[in-house]
Amino acid sequence: MSRLFALVTLSVAIAAPASAQPRIGAPAPAFSGVDSNGRPVKLADYRGRTVVLEWNNPGCPFVQKHYRSGNMQKTQARARQDGAVWLSVNSGASGKQGHMTGAAANGFVKAQKAQPTAYLLDPSGAIGRAYAAKTTPEIYVIDAKGILVYQGAIDDRPTADPADIAGARNHVLAALAEVKAGKQVSVAQTRSYGCSVKYAS
Amino acid sequence: MNGLGFRLMTLWLALAALLAPMVARAQAEPHLKSRLVAESSAPKAGTTITLALLMRPDPTWHGYWKNPGDSGVETNIEWTAPPGVTIGPIQYPVPQTLLISGLMNYVYEGPYTQLMELTLPAGLAPGTKLPIRGKADWLVCTSEICVPETAELAIDLVVGDGAVDAATRAEFDRYRAALPKPLGSEAKFAVAGSSFRLGVPLPAAAAVSQAYFFPLTDGVIDYAAPQTVTRDGDLLVIETKAREGEAAPAKIEGLLKLGEHNGLMLTAVSGTVPAGGTPLAKAGEAAGAGEEGDAATLLLALGGAILGGLLLNIMPCVFPILSLKALSLARSGESEASARKEALAYTAGVVLVCAALGAILLVLRAGGNVAGWAFQLQDPRVILFLLLLVAAIGLNLAGLFELPVISGGDSLASSGGMGGAFWTGALAAFVATPCTGPFMGAALGAALVLPPAGAMAVFAGLGLGLALPFLALGFVPALRRKLPRPGAWMDKLRRILAVPMFATALGLAWILGRQAGVDGMTLGLGAALLIGLALWWVGRRQARGAGAAWWPLVPAAAAAIALLVVVPREPAIASAKTESALSAEPFSEARLAALRSEGRPIFVYFTADWCLTCKVNEKAAIERAEVADAFKARKVAVLVGDWTRGDATIGRFLATHGRSGVPLYLFYPAGGGEPTVLPQVLTPGTLTALGA
Numbered sequence: 001m002s003r004l005f006a007l008v009t010l011s012v013a014i015a016a017p018a019s020a021q022p023r024i025g026a027p028a029p030a031f032s033g034v035d036s037n038g039r040p041v042k043l044a045d046y047r048g049r050t051v052v053l054e055w056n057n058p059g060c061p062f063v064q065k066h067y068r069s070g071n072m073q074k075t076q077a078r079a080r081q082d083g084a085v086w087l088s089v090n091s092g093a094s095g096k097q098g099h100m101t102g103a104a105a106n107g108f109v110k111a112q113k114a115q116p117t118a119y120l121l122d123p124s125g126a127i128g129r130a131y132a133a134k135t136t137p138e139i140y141v142i143d144a145k146g147i148l149v150y151q152g153a154i155d156d157r158p159t160a161d162p163a164d165i166a167g168a169r170n171h172v173l174a175a176l177a178e179v180k181a182g183k184q185v186s187v188a189q190t191r192s193y194g195c196s197v198k199y200a201s
Numbered sequence: 202m203n204g205l206g207f208r209l210m211t212l213w214l215a216l217a218a219l220l221a222p223m224v225a226r227a228q229a230e231p232h233l234k235s236r237l238v239a240e241s242s243a244p245k246a247g248t249t250i251t252l253a254l255l256m257r258p259d260p261t262w263h264g265y266w267k268n269p270g271d272s273g274v275e276t277n278i279e280w281t282a283p284p285g286v287t288i289g290p291i292q293y294p295v296p297q298t299l300l301i302s303g304l305m306n307y308v309y310e311g312p313y314t315q316l317m318e319l320t321l322p323a324g325l326a327p328g329t330k331l332p333i334r335g336k337a338d339w340l341v342c343t344s345e346i347c348v349p350e351t352a353e354l355a356i357d358l359v360v361g362d363g364a365v366d367a368a369t370r371a372e373f374d375r376y377r378a379a380l381p382k383p384l385g386s387e388a389k390f391a392v393a394g395s396s397f398r399l400g401v402p403l404p405a406a407a408a409v410s411q412a413y414f415f416p417l418t419d420g421v422i423d424y425a426a427p428q429t430v431t432r433d434g435d436l437l438v439i440e441t442k443a444r445e446g447e448a449a450p451a452k453i454e455g456l457l458k459l460g461e462h463n464g465l466m467l468t469a470v471s472g473t474v475p476a477g478g479t480p481l482a483k484a485g486e487a488a489g490a491g492e493e494g495d496a497a498t499l500l501l502a503l504g505g506a507i508l509g510g511l512l513l514n515i516m517p518c519v520f521p522i523l524s525l526k527a528l529s530l531a532r533s534g535e536s537e538a539s540a541r542k543e544a545l546a547y548t549a550g551v552v553l554v555c556a557a558l559g560a561i562l563l564v565l566r567a568g569g570n571v572a573g574w575a576f577q578l579q580d581p582r583v584i585l586f587l588l589l590l591v592a593a594i595g596l597n598l599a600g601l602f603e604l605p606v607i608s609g610g611d612s613l614a615s616s617g618g619m620g621g622a623f624w625t626g627a628l629a630a631f632v633a634t635p636c637t638g639p640f641m642g643a644a645l646g647a648a649l650v651l652p653p654a655g656a657m658a659v660f661a662g663l664g665l666g667l668a669l670p671f672l673a674l675g676f677v678p679a680l681r682r683k684l685p686r687p688g689a690w691m692d693k694l695r696r697i698l699a700v701p702m703f704a705t706a707l708g709l710a711w712i713l714g715r716q717a718g719v720d721g722m723t724l725g726l727g728a729a730l731l732i733g734l735a736l737w738w739v740g741r742r743q744a745r746g747a748g749a750a751w752w753p754l755v756p757a758a759a760a761a762i763a764l765l766v767v768v769p770r771e772p773a774i775a776s777a778k779t780e781s782a783l784s785a786e787p788f789s790e791a792r793l794a795a796l797r798s799e800g801r802p803i804f805v806y807f808t809a810d811w812c813l814t815c816k817v818n819e820k821a822a823i824e825r826a827e828v829a830d831a832f833k834a835r836k837v838a839v840l841v842g843d844w845t846r847g848d849a850t851i852g853r854f855l856a857t858h859g860r861s862g863v864p865l866y867l868f869y870p871a872g873g874g875e876p877t878v879l880p881q882v883l884t885p886g887t888l889t890a891l892g893a
Contacts, residue, residue, distance in 0.1 A: 021444055021445055023445060059346065060347060061347060061348060061349050062347075062349070093302075097345050097346045125302075129303075134271040134272050134304055135271070135272040158274055159274070159277070159338060159349070160274075160338075160340070160349030161338070161349075161351075189420075191420070192272075193272075194272065194347075195272060195342070195346070195347040196271065196272035196273070196301060196302075196304045196306070196342075196347070197272075197302075197304065198302070199302035199303060199304070200302065201301075201302045
């Protein structure tokens with residue numbers, strides 16, 4: 001009987017949706033994963049450096065908006081010039097849109113001239129769920145002390161039209177500049193826009 | 202890069218190259234077809250007309266509500282219109298929830314229509330051409346992929362007399378009926394830690410079978426979290442998870458959905474929301490949305506199921522099988538180990554059959570109306586069916602007729618060993634179903650509101666309860682010697698159990714009366730009588746040992762089915778409501794015009810079942826004896842318009858008086874004069890003073 005009930009409780013717990021949203025100003029959830037070259041990657045490895053997490057799905061038109069226009073690559077380059085670590089994360093489950101093998105991810109990075117420090121493969125969705133990532137693209141900025149300082153969209157134009165990039169405010173670059181200057185991030189949370197993260201059901 | 206990796210990459214690039222033109226072609230043929238239409242193609246200068254953007258997503262695709270939920274984008278239109286012509290914001294119809302892999306989407310899965318108000322400047326000459334152009338952007342998705350689409354919208358209007366033909370008016374009224382209605386009263390919300398509570402003023406008398414809160418204000422609640430709905434008097438409370446780490450705003454807006462096309466727009470201010478109240482079934486129309494479940498409800502249902510299963514053992518149709526098996530077990534003097542094995546095998550048989558029955562029910566539920574069974578229980582036809590079923594079970598328990606004995610499993614059951622025990626268990630569970638009565642009824646009820654996992658647990662619990670005595674017999678030898686012997690007392694017990702069955706039938710007849718009026722209840726009781734007489738006849742034939750004893754049931758069942766079809770579906774309560782001392786007539790513009798031309802003073806009021814202010818005014822002011830007397834003395838006619846379902850003619854009438862919703866109180870003085878708009882909060886004094 002108690003086992004039966006435990007079973008029911010367990011199945012209910014599994015069915016429960018994504019975990020709590022990480023808070024701005026609180027320590028970012030720790031994670032460990034594997035990158036497109038099979039190397040293990042831990043958030044703790046980068047303690048002392050600013051880390052940017054970018055949720056990626058090459059099949060998503062909103063991701064394409066920022067890659068085909070070169071906006072994402074430009075943002076990655078600027079971030080890394082300033083010493084930040086850029087981790088692209090793919091939480092697409094096997095069989096879903098945007099899911100990639102390591103080789104395919106390396107192909108994507110090369111073809112797009114993207115400049116992430118590493119491309120993380122998260123088909124189980126463990127990293128995505130820990131951060132409650134909901135859309136692609138979606139950006140998280142973690143400061144050198146491991147504190148989450150930004151979560152949300154790459155910019156303030158929630159469209160799929162590359163023409164909208166020109167006049168947009170790039171929230172990520174703005175946050176990185178403020179972090180570098182030792183200032184409080186002025187726009188610390190925005191509503192991310194794009195396709196839903198294609199998690200395993 | 203190694204050779205394999207390079208080849209894989211080449212493969213991937215080749216695939217991408219192949220896919221690119223496919224995507225391009227897909228964009229040429231949109232997944233969401235749109236069409237822009239105007240209510241009048243010849244609008245009058247200085248007036249406002251409605252534009253409708255008809256949206257038709259391909260099957261399996263969906264478009265988004267204004268707040269798209271965890272992902273998605275709202276519709277955006279950039280208009281190009283002649284100077285002075287203004288086009289208002291998009292009005293969205295009541296959306297649906299769609300939970301995909303733990304992410305909540307607020308969407309439209311079928312055709313939907315977005316409305317916009319277009320206002321013409323005054324002083325345009327008739328015949329002036331008004332080309333209206335728009336560039337619309339939206340996102341259309343399946344559960345797998347998303348495609349942003351752009352459409353060029355165009356419609357050419359010519360300034361005219363503003364005529365609207367009847368067919369177009371009816372069509373636009375349908376679109377308007379799908380829009381949410383303004384609630385009018387202010388709601389309150391409270392955030393404490395991770396808990397968000399919303400208190401919506403809603404009259405206790407308003408029937409609500411489901412409720413879900415779609416917030417327009419982003420960042421306040423966790424969209425994917427299940428919502429629990431409770432009602433406490435005139436307050437409906439929605440409880441769900443707050444988005445942590447974000448300061449809640451002072452005011453939030455959103456839509457409370459109470460059914461398909463039935464939504465109320467509301468504004469909630471920060472305040473206190475009392476706890477407690479009676480739980481409504483799980484909110485969240487998506488089957489997965491209510492998954493987290495209320496552990497207490499589940500525990501209670503499970504306990505009830507086990508207890509129910511236990512009681513089933515003394516039901517007359519189960520006891521003989523069980524006792525025979527138990528007696529054989531005691532008699533055979535088998536070893537302890539094999540007794541235990543048999544007990545376990547028996548338990549497995551019982552639980553499996555119960556779980557199978559539960560699974561069948563869940564499949565039926567999934568195949569049935571997605572709107573939920575709670576909604577179906579408001580259908581008088583369902584109540585009538587239950588009434589007939591319960592009455593028939595009661596008559597059976599009373600001994601009027603016998604159910605045919607299912608003997609198929611008997612030969613299997615009499616075989617010894619574990620196989621025999623398993624089949625005895627399966628047989629007991631199966632045979633138990635006709636006489637489970639109220640116990641199975643309760644389990645069924647719980648199964649209809651619980652999420653699938655919980656429902657299956659309830660059914661398994663029922664089986665476990667049924668198997669418990671045998672399990673005890675298998676494990677405690679002393680018990681085996683103390684078994685009561687089957688005998689006349691069992692028959693007596695069965696007769697007594699008919700009483701609660703008939704009481705249940707009485708309760709169902711009362712519910713039927715509430716839903717379908719006296720006529721409906723009489724029809725239902727007539728059907729029960731017919732079935733009763735047929736079963737009596739069946740019993741007589743059975744007693745005589747006649748073959749084909751069941752045929753008298755055929756015409757009775759046919760008559761009952763005919764009644765199921767004709768039983769009135771509209772609640773008769775609506776007519777009773779207006780039947781106050783005021784002798785109010787239903788509102789229509791024609792009736793209003795007729796009364797005005799007669800020169801009668803008229804009091805017109807508009808109400809809705811979900812409008813608390815309306816109901817309070819009716820109780821406290823309108824339906825008072827002194828008001829009725831005053832109105833009677835001055836021959837004040839009373840018209841009442843019911844906007845519960847968002848009737849479009851009433852909606853337009855409200856709009857002409859500058860209101861977007863109810864309540865609205867108007868007084869037309871004697872002699873056909875212009876009406877006075879009365880305050881939203883009425884007192885008997887205000888009303889008795891009218892026309893004095």
